[in-house]
Amino acid sequence: MGALGFLEGMAYGADYNPEQWGPATWKEDLELMGEAGVNLVSLAIFSWARLEPRPGDYEFGWLDEVMDGLAGAGIGANLANATASPPPWFSHRYPETLPMQRDGTRLWTGSRQAYCPSSPIFREHAARLTEAVAGRYREHPALTMWHVSNEIGCHNALCFCDVSAEAFRAWLRSRYGSLDRLNEAWGTAFWSQRYGAWEEILPPRQAPSFRNPTQEVDFHRFSSDESLAVYLAQRDVLRAITPDVLITTNLMVTKFQRDLDYWSWAEHLDVLANDHYLDAADPDAHLELAFAADLTRGLAGGGPWMVMEHSTSAVNWQPRNVAKRPGEMLRNSLQHVARGSDAVMFFQWRASKAGAEKYHSAMVPHAGTGTKIWNEVVRLGEMLNRLGEVAGTRVMAEVALLFDWQSWWALETDAHPSIDVTYLDRPHAFHRALWRAGVTVDLVAPGASLDRYQLLIVPSLYIAGAETARQIEQFVAAGGTAIVTYMSGIVDEDLHITPGGFPPAFRRWLGITVEEFFPLRAGDRVALDDGTSADVWCELLHLTGAEAVASYADGPLAGTPAVTVHRHGEGTVWYTGTRLGPAGLQRLVSTALTTAGVQPTVPMVTAPAGLEATRRVGDRASYLFLINHGSDAAHVRATGYDLVADREVTGTASVTAGGVAVIRQTNP
Ligand code: GAL
Numbered sequence: 271m272g273a274l275g276f277l278e279g280m281a282y283g284a285d286y287n288p289e290q291w292g293p294a295t296w297k298e299d300l301e302l303m304g305e306a307g308v309n310l311v312s313l314a315i316f317s318w319a320r321l322e323p324r325p326g327d328y329e330f331g332w333l334d335e336v337m338d339g340l341a342g343a344g345i346g347a348n349l350a351n352a353t354a355s356p357p358p359w360f361s362h363r364y365p366e367t368l369p370m371q372r373d374g375t376r377l378w379t380g381s382r383q384a385y386c387p388s389s390p391i392f393r394e395h396a397a398r399l400t401e402a403v404a405g406r407y408r409e410h411p412a413l414t415m416w417h418v419s420n421e422i423g424c425h426n427a428l429c430f431c432d433v434s435a436e437a438f439r440a441w442l443r444s445r446y447g448s449l450d451r452l453n454e455a456w457g458t459a460f461w462s463q464r465y466g467a468w469e470e471i472l473p474p475r476q477a478p479s480f481r482n483p484t485q486e487v488d489f490h491r492f493s494s495d496e497s498l499a500v501y502l503a504q505r506d507v508l509r510a511i512t513p514d515v516l517i518t519t520n521l522m523v524t525k526f527q528r529d530l531d532y533w534s535w536a537e538h539l540d541v542l543a544n545d546h547y548l549d550a551a552d553p554d555a556h557l558e559l560a561f562a563a564d565l566t567r568g569l570a571g572g573g574p575w576m577v578m579e580h581s582t583s584a585v586n587w588q589p590r591n592v593a594k595r596p597g598e599m600l601r602n603s604l605q606h607v608a609r610g611s612d613a614v615m616f617f618q619w620r621a622s623k624a625g626a627e628k629y630h631s632a633m634v635p636h637a638g639t640g641t642k643i644w645n646e647v648v649r650l651g652e653m654l655n656r657l658g659e660v661a662g663t664r665v666m667a668e669v670a671l672l673f674d675w676q677s678w679w680a681l682e683t684d685a686h687p688s689i690d691v692t693y694l695d696r697p698h699a700f701h702r703a704l705w706r707a708g709v710t711v712d713l714v715a716p717g718a719s720l721d722r723y724q725l726l727i728v729p730s731l732y733i734a735g736a737e738t739a740r741q742i743e744q745f746v747a748a749g750g751t752a753i754v755t756y757m758s759g760i761v762d763e764d765l766h767i768t769p770g771g772f773p774p775a776f777r778r779w780l781g782i783t784v785e786e787f788f789p790l791r792a793g794d795r796v797a798l799d800d801g802t803s804a805d806v807w808c809e810l811l812h813l814t815g816a817e818a819v820a821s822y823a824d825g826p827l828a829g830t831p832a833v834t835v836h837r838h839g840e841g842t843v844w845y846t847g848t849r850l851g852p853a854g855l856q857r858l859v860s861t862a863l864t865t866a867g868v869q870p871t872v873p874m875v876t877a878p879a880g881l882e883a884t885r886r887v888g889d890r891a892s893y894l895f896l897i898n899h900g901s902d903a904a905h906v907r908a909t910g911y912d913l914v915a916d917r918e919v920t921g922t923a924s925v926t927a928g929g930v931a932v933i934r935q936t937n938p
Contacts, residue, residue, distance in 0.1 A: 280661055305648060313333075325363070333406075348414060354383065417578075422497045442488065483683040483765050491531070518542070522544070525698075535569075536571070563609035567713075580603070580616060582643050583643055585631070608932075665885070671713050672716050672731050704859060726751070728754040734773075781813065781815030782814055784809045790806055798833070815836055819858075831847070871883040896932075905922050906923050911934045
């Protein structure tokens, strides 16, 4: 058994949707899977309508044949319980299960995932189908792991129907216990919002003006829990029937999905699995990939995880679906592995000839096997075969970045000082600066242990309860180095501001007090006296122990501090009261890295922009991943064995423009 508990080496494969084809194609599929080195497929994800064509009437014959074929070919099934999308008969019979948008619009059948997550009728039918599938395949030799539903909450995380309203009230009762406590937390003394009975409380539906922000964030908390409950109910059925089979579902850790707080989901997945797609409009999308992969590793507690879906080339759901350049798919795949994935899986195996995703790339494209995509698919299979020994090793980092879905929701509620202050902006900016510095960073939850880190980044941690604040303070006091940005430590878990100056939770040990926010007009920039510049955000800040590192040279706050540093206890903490441009941010990060004593992953001989370097560490050897996204060859100091090129490296490892290397280095 491998590190993920189900396969030796790396898993390689895709979503497999044989119901879109016939037996002749299934036969060819198995041959081609063999040629590509596929050893795992995610099967039957959207098969509900085919498996249960009429209520309670199951047809498993076709899936038996596919499962038998896979077993015969030595390919594992990451078998879905097929509940991802209820069939038309279900929504026709139970229209009350259809989800509802904020404005009261019902979402109808004819697409996918058209169900209310709180619907007891949906949950009951999903449990019944799960039982039937699990009962049928519990002993099947192809069954390798269970894939519950698919991207739970992708399209339906927030449902505003009456069934959801009832479930929301039950959730609030258990969170607050009493209406008095709820009224206090929601600040309902404001705008005559006081609730006198639980029945008066609704989801935050479309309203004449700004909605109550605490109600809004509580609705997000509730909705994340409801989607998790959808997973847990189905998982429990599988667990009871097959106690020894691993169970997972595919998360969506990406900038496109913000509705689910995955920190509370992670412990319930036997294998942490993620789907990731590039933003075709972003020329540096590989940097966002690195961020998402690091966050996924954080969810996996630092251990191995699996990329369950990505694309061989273009997707079909963005405005302009840019195809991947030669080599790009291999680099993307290796990036996931470099950051801890023990699998490379795609959506999907064979391009669909019909339906809404027929323009989505696949491992077997419409044009067949004499193609760029197929050649790279075969090459990747060979490469992953050689990288089998990497499975189970761990990525090590000395830098942590606090990431918080709840701050994401709260910071982006209505009526804040500037719409240009968005949550992901600063976490991404700091991650990029660290990437450019060649340093690996772990993304961790507020409250997670910080013991093994030298440097802590706290970007836009808008919500900070007393415990989180105390933990960060103690990290610094005990000798750690930290950077805290504006819009961190501003509100408590009820989204209340404590009077006395910003940021109330952090200002004492930051050695500063912020008197007033000074957001900038769209497009305005301010100069700093260290020669760099900033935009979007400024604050009137007073020093109460900290020193100014940079001050505004112009703009509304000319002459006042913009960036500060404070010695607190044994440690050092920087604060940025403005949105530093890339140059200022890179300088700050590099100073903090030096103070913290953190070195880049590998010494560069010639370091073109665009070289990504990470290390996975095992008991006997470590593996240096070098991924060159740039247009010039890169040379780094390294000795070992390159598993990609299959040759020794002595002294200097060279990676061609666009190329990759994975160098095994024996532990001293
Ligand atoms: C995922 C989904 C797949 C497929 C893919 C297309 O969100 O799980 O079923 O739709 O996107 O990129």
